[in-house]
Amino acid sequence: MDPVRITRKLAREVDDLRFSSPVTHVYNPLVYARAGVEAYLKQYARPGCEAFLLGMNPGPWGMAQTGVPFGEVSFVRDWLRIDERIGKPEHEHPKRPIQGLDCKRSEVSGQRVWGWAKERFKTPTRFFAKFFVWNYCPLVFMEESGRNRTPDKLPVDERDALFEPCNQALRKMIEHLEPKRVIGIGAFATTRLTKILGDDAPPIGTVLHPSPASPLANRGWAPQAEAQLEALGIRL
Numbered sequence: 001m002d003p004v005r006i007t008r009k010l011a012r013e014v015d016d017l018r019f020s021s022p023v024t025h026v027y028n029p030l031v032y033a034r035a036g037v038e039a040y041l042k043q044y045a046r047p048g049c050e051a052f053l054l055g056m057n058p059g060p061w062g063m064a065q066t067g068v069p070f071g072e073v074s075f076v077r078d079w080l081r082i083d084e085r086i087g088k089p090e091h092e093h094p095k096r097p098i099q100g101l102d103c104k105r106s107e108v109s110g111q112r113v114w115g116w117a118k119e120r121f122k123t124p125t126r127f128f129a130k131f132f133v134w135n136y137c138p139l140v141f142m143e144e145s146g147r148n149r150t151p152d153k154l155p156v157d158e159r160d161a162l163f164e165p166c167n168q169a170l171r172k173m174i175e176h177l178e179p180k181r182v183i184g185i186g187a188f189a190t191t192r193l194t195k196i197l198g199d200d201a202p203p204i205g206t207v208l209h210p211s212p213a214s215p216l217a218n219r220g221w222a223p224q225a226e227a228q229l230e231a232l233g234i235r236l
Contacts, residue, residue: 003041006172007138008034013165014139019158023149025093027140029058029067032098035084036067036076043082044128045177051130051234052179053207054170054189057137057151060096062107069135070210072110073103079118095146112210113185116222120236130234132177136192137166152188167196174201181232185209205232 001009011030019026030037058064066076067086076082086100113133121127139162141149151162174182174197181202184190186209193204207228208214210221217224226236 010169032087033067070110075114
């Protein structure tokens with residue numbers, strides 16, 4: 001199954017799920033930002049990359065706006081050359097509006113990931129010959145205040161219902177892309193990879209998450225991530 005079909009199936013499955021308080025709003029960019037998601041997949045999801053990099057879920061000013069993982073607007077539009085029309089979620093939080101590529105807010109994690117990719121590899125062609133970036137969970141969860149709520153903080157029954165289709169989609173994506181290794185961006189993604197993939201899976205590694213909530217990442221994410229990648233045997 002190709003990546004577009006994988007994500008369309010996942011979009012339908014997670015769209016049927018319901019979540020309880022304190023979650024008040026759920027965004028599914030696989031639906032309203034499908035044009036951005038699929039442009040990214042069609043241009044850059046190619047089998048045989050050296051490493052599949054996995055994040056947790058969309059950020060409110062990144063993938064939620066563009067459909068691209070860690071998708072800070074300026075890098076998506078100007079470097080990845082993805083300029084698609086983005087729709088709106090059915091129930092929009094007033095503090096987290098979806099403005100697509102007109103969004104003026106910046107996603108720090110996305111700045112760090114794609115800024116590093118641009119500086120190190122210069123062109124998307126060179127970067128994606130070696131890496132592919134994806135997220136485990138496609139949904140954005142928000143509380144009434146607008147505060148982001150990560151998937152690991154959901155009640156167990158809701159988390160299990162969400163993780164099952166995410167697990168299946170991730171397995172299929174990795175089967176299709178056939179990376180030489182898979183790397184979790186942060187502890188959550190690394191744990192999911194370890195739990196989901198079998199003994200015959202590619203080697204699993206981890207790199208530091210670029211979140212501004214991480215004191216380590218705030219002391220220079222890119223050089224630390226590069227050192228971790230090189231320790232895993234990836235030549236940059």
